[in-house]
Amino acid sequence: MTKRARNIDNLLSLLDDEDERVAVSAMAELLYRERELGTRLAELQDCDQPLVRRRVHQLQAAITLRRRRREFAAKLKSRKVALPEGLIDVHLQWFDNDSRPGLDKLLFDFHAESMRCCVDSLDELSYFMQKNGFRAYSETTMHAEYYCIGPVIENRVGTVSMLAAAAALAAPTSAPVSVVRAMGDFALRDDRRHMLLLPGRDWMVVEEPHSPRAELWTTPRLLTYFSANLFSSAVNSDSFRYILIIAQSLTGAEDDSPLDAMPYPYYPSEEEEDGEKSDQPLQKK
Numbered sequence: 001m002t003k004r005a006r007n008i009d010n011l012l013s014l015l016d017d018e019d020e021r022v023a024v025s026a027m028a029e030l031l032y033r034e035r036e037l038g039t040r041l042a043e044l045q046d047c048d049q050p051l052v053r054r055r056v057h058q059l060q061a062a063i064t065l066r067r068r069r070r071e072f073a074a075k076l077k078s079r080k081v082a083l084p085e086g087l088i089d090v091h092l093q094w095f096d097n098d099s100r101p102g103l104d105k106l107l108f109d110f111h112a113e114s115m116r117c118c119v120d121s122l123d124e125l126s127y128f129m130q131k132n133g134f135r136a137y138s139e140t141t142m143h144a145e146y147y148c149i150g151p152v153i154e155n156r157v158g159t160v161s162m163l164a165a166a167a168a169l170a171a172p173t174s175a176p177v178s179v180v181r182a183m184g185d186f187a188l189r190d191d192r193r194h195m196l197l198l199p200g201r202d203w204m205v206v207e208e209p210h211s212p213r214a215e216l217w218t219t220p221r222l223l224t225y226f227s228a229n230l231f232s233s234a235v236n237s238d239s240f241r242y243i244l245i246i247a248q249s250l251t252g253a254e255d256d257s258p259l260d261a262m263p264y265p266y267y268p269s270e271e272e273e274d275g276e277k278s279d280q281p282l283q284k285k
Contacts, residue, residue: 008036012044015055027059034063065096069245073252076220083168086223087149093249094144094230094242103150107169110153114170121175122190126203129167136160136199141232148230159229161186163199165222179222182214189214224250 011033014026030037041063044056072089075081081089088103119128133156137146140159145151152158152166164179164186171177176191183206188197194208208214217225227250234242247253 008033008040012040015044015052016049018051023055027055027062030059031062031066034066065245066248068092069249070252072249076224076250077252079218079220081219081223083165083219083222086219087165087169087226089249090223090226090230091148091150093227093246094148095150096245098150106150106153110166111169115172119170120172122188122193122195122197122205125167125171125188126197126205128170129163129199130203132156134158134163134166134199134203136163138200139229141229141236144230144233147226147233160200161222161225164188164197167197167199179217180214181217182208186217187214 008030011026011030014022017023017026041056041060044052045060047053047056068089072093075086075089084107088100088107091103092098092100114125114128117124117128119125135157137143137157137159139161140146145155146157146159147162149162149166152162158166161179167188168177168179171188178189178191180187180189180196182189182196183198185198185200187199189195189208190197196206196208196214198204198206227246231243231246231250233239234246
């Protein structure tokens with residue numbers, strides 16, 4: 001057995017320590033060395049020690065969340081992300097205990113309902129969204145749920161930008177559409193007919209103006225915008241955990257480095273790092 005493997009074994013052996021501080025320190029180090037764990041956690045998840053099982057499950061949940069953040073950041077950088085998949089990724093940053101399969105089904109059912117209603121144009125899409133009671137609100141950082149596709153579809157309420165994205169999910173696959181900014185707000189554009197659907201104006205359908213032309217918002221840009229608003233919502237509510245989670249999702253960093261440019265208490269000053277103040281910086285998740 002290599003020295004590195006022995007170190008991992010030593011850390012895993014601390015998972016049954018009655019002292020919570022010892023176990024937490026071991027768990028933090030195991031998270032840091034996630035790539036060295038291999039199948040070790042899976043082997044321990046059904047052991048006969050309840051304390052070990054609980055902490056293993058906590059570690060596995062934390063690793064899943066970290067992996068989810070890395071994958072989302074990679075999608076944004078590669079620019080290869082489908083809108084439905086990306087909207088679910090954004091939702092899971094805030095409602096991180098929700099089920100991806102459950103959200104997949106929600107989006108599938110939403111699109112299937114629009115197909116049953118024979119939505120085949122922006123006019124028909126406008127009628128579908130109005131009939132289902134979708135109400136648009138101005139962009140805000142006070143209601144994080146307005147940027148999460150699950151509650152937006154279930155409660156029929158969201159920001160103008162989010163409802164433009166939701167309408168794109170309900171659009172017929174045969175009709176290419178894009179989320180754009182036009183006439184001072186977000187809209188959904190029929191790319192063939194150059195018509196606009198305006199969620200913020202009671203789902204009005206108008207002709208795209210020639211000047212200025214509508215500004216295309218790509219899927220990565222739109223997802224980044226939604227995540228940035230979730231980040232601002234977290235800051236508004238002093239939700240330290242979500243501040244770090246969303247910062248990591250946007251950057252792909254696994255420590256607290258995304259917060260380097262932020263003031264105390266989100267990132268410590270040099271004096272605080274040197275222990276000259278008693279307040280503690282946000283801990284790594």
